[in-house]
Amino acid sequence: MNKKRTLRRILIFLLLIVLVVIARPVSFLLYTYYKDQQATRVQKAGYSNDASHLNETAIGTLVKVPENVDEAITQIAQLIKQASLQGKKISIAGAQHSMGGHTIYPNGIVLDMKSFHYMKYDSISNTLLVGSGALWSEIIPYLDKYNRSVAVMQSNNSFSVGGSISVNCHGWQPNSPPIASTVASFRLIRANGEIVTCSRNENRELFSLVLGGYGLFGVILDVKLHVVENKMYKTQQYVIKSCDYIREYNRLATGKTDLGMVYGRININPSHFMEEAIIGTFLIDSKAAFKPLGESGFTAIRRTVFRGSANSAYGKNLRWKAEKLIAAQINGKTVSRNQLQNEGVEVYQNTDTAYTDILHEYFIPTNSVVQFIDRLKAIIPTHKVDLLNITVRNVQKDEDTYLRYANEEVFGFVMLFNQAKTPEAENEMKALTQQLVNEAIALGGTYYLPYRLHATKEQLYKAYPQAREFFLLKKKYDSAEVFSNKFYETYK
Numbered sequence: 001m002n003k004k005r006t007l008r009r010i011l012i013f014l015l016l017i018v019l020v021v022i023a024r025p026v027s028f029l030l031y032t033y034y035k036d037q038q039a040t041r042v043q044k045a046g047y048s049n050d051a052s053h054l055n056e057t058a059i060g061t062l063v064k065v066p067e068n069v070d071e072a073i074t075q076i077a078q079l080i081k082q083a084s085l086q087g088k089k090i091s092i093a094g095a096q097h098s099m100g101g102h103t104i105y106p107n108g109i110v111l112d113m114k115s116f117h118y119m120k121y122d123s124i125s126n127t128l129l130v131g132s133g134a135l136w137s138e139i140i141p142y143l144d145k146y147n148r149s150v151a152v153m154q155s156n157n158s159f160s161v162g163g164s165i166s167v168n169c170h171g172w173q174p175n176s177p178p179i180a181s182t183v184a185s186f187r188l189i190r191a192n193g194e195i196v197t198c199s200r201n202e203n204r205e206l207f208s209l210v211l212g213g214y215g216l217f218g219v220i221l222d223v224k225l226h227v228v229e230n231k232m233y234k235t236q237q238y239v240i241k242s243c244d245y246i247r248e249y250n251r252l253a254t255g256k257t258d259l260g261m262v263y264g265r266i267n268i269n270p271s272h273f274m275e276e277a278i279i280g281t282f283l284i285d286s287k288a289a290f291k292p293l294g295e296s297g298f299t300a301i302r303r304t305v306f307r308g309s310a311n312s313a314y315g316k317n318l319r320w321k322a323e324k325l326i327a328a329q330i331n332g333k334t335v336s337r338n339q340l341q342n343e344g345v346e347v348y349q350n351t352d353t354a355y356t357d358i359l360h361e362y363f364i365p366t367n368s369v370v371q372f373i374d375r376l377k378a379i380i381p382t383h384k385v386d387l388l389n390i391t392v393r394n395v396q397k398d399e400d401t402y403l404r405y406a407n408e409e410v411f412g413f414v415m416l417f418n419q420a421k422t423p424e425a426e427n428e429m430k431a432l433t434q435q436l437v438n439e440a441i442a443l444g445g446t447y448y449l450p451y452r453l454h455a456t457k458e459q460l461y462k463a464y465p466q467a468r469e470f471f472l473l474k475k476k477y478d479s480a481e482v483f484s485n486k487f488y489e490t491y492k
């Protein structure tokens with residue numbers, strides 16, 4: 001009888017311990033989930049904004065391009081003519097996920113290209129002809145039917161083709177230059193109304209200016225993109241020390257022809273800040289059966305764990321522990337390339353109206369990567385900022401664009417911050433950005449241009465020595481500066 005009672009007591013005691021251990025993370029995540037459901041954002045009529053949610057600007061007109069190709073081309077040509085005659089400015093918008101007003105000019109005309117989204121796959125040339133307003137989320141399911149996939153794109157599917165090639169995006173595709181390398185040609189309506197085809201053989205100067213040209217040389221109509229085969233990948237995740245990043249990356253990824261994708265992440269939780277990293281590799285698995293393209297899995301729980309790390313050291317520590325645990329669980333799992341690339345930014349995006357998510361990215365030559373990690377480790381904690389994420393991507397030398405950020409093989413450090421929408425937080429972010437831009441430049445690197453316009457003009461010209469010539473050529477192709485935006489007005 002006594003033995004039974006003791007056993008029951010031990011069991012109750014163990015149960016209590018289990019409850020105490022899981023009570024905090026469970027209640028924390030439930031609270032985060034509840035809070036996250038409350039927030040919504042509204043866009044005021046007559047204004048435009050972008051993904052920074054810090055750029056609300058009164059505009060003159062919002063023009064949505066019609067879906068019909070001929071009608072759209074006629075309308076765009078007329079609009080350019082009218083704007084030139086009336087001295088008005090046109091800014092071009094895709095999904096507006098840039099963050100520095102790159103799609104906005106105060107009181108100007110915003111040309112929304114999203115309805116210009118037709119697409120046609122050509123199996124002979126293995127290219128996709130696609131309207132510049134099409135989003136990757138529309139393109140991936142279309143290509144999936146032909147067992148084809150996007151060759152280079154961002155880590156999410158929420159962006160337009162026009163916006164992606166105008167910033168010359170890059171993603172998780174290893175051993176590859178940015179997206180410009182996958183563009184065969186595009187058609188452009190210039191400021192004088194002329195429609196020109198640009199490629200490596202035709203109008204080559206315009207080709208290199210428009211790719212990574214931030215909408216300053218004309219309206220990109222449609223693009224011929226080289227595509228690749230959709231394949232099944234088997235994942236393998238490695239938890240490493242961040243100081244070994246390049247050594248481990250070279251061992252796992254460099255020159256590997258059977259490697260489809262590589263994800264790199266550095267921990268940001270305050271205990272052991274930036275000491276660890278996870279490298280996730282995706283190797284071609286030709287024996288694995290194809291799975292139909294579906295919804296991304298576990299989005300609610302992944303979002304809750306991620307958002308729980310905003311403004312919370314506890315949440316950040318919990319998230320890194322969970323990520324390491326999951327890394328071990330998913331080893332050996334198979335997934336298609338299209339499935340991996342088909343996830344929207346809404347899975348992680350901030351919806352809290354008092355805060356916003358702000359991105360930075362710095363491109364660092366391979367030999368200086370470990371040094372840059374050390375500099376980040378020392379600098380970030382000296383600023384009052386809330387860092388949520390650091391991902392690391394490999395980008396090969398860009399041979400195509402004028403305003404290029406990859407002058408050699410580089411590693412992109414993408415940092416996501418949760419920022420309060422206050423002047424103090426904005427000033428702090430500006431100070432941090434300027435300091436990190438200096439660090440990147442000192443190590444022979446550059447920074448990415450679609451984000452906040454915090455870098456000084458002097459820093460831009462240092463990081464991009466070709467910028468002066470780029471802005472002169474802008475005047476050559478668009479002397480009345482019909483195509484403009486806040487990025488151009490800040491740095492020209």
Ligand SMILES: Cc1cc2nc3c(=O)[nH]c(=O)nc-3n(C[C@H](O)[C@H](O)[C@H](O)COP(=O)(O)OP(=O)(O)OC[C@H]3O[C@@H](n4cnc5c(N)ncnc54)[C@H](O)[C@@H]3O)c2cc1C
Nearest residue numbers: 094095096097098154155160162163166169170214215220
């Ligand atoms: C959450 C998030 C994640 C991101 N991840 C990545 C990433 O993994 N890799 C990466 O490289 N970048 C990334 N970015 C940056 C992103 O690639 C750029 O902001 C890109 O421009 C977004 O495409 P968009 O359709 O929203 O472009 P927009 O913001 O609409 O436009 C960007 C620029 O392109 C011009 N433009 C758009 N359409 C046309 C057209 N038809 N003709 C001429 N000019 C045009 C605009 O005028 C503007 O200057 C990310 C951004 C966010 C917010």
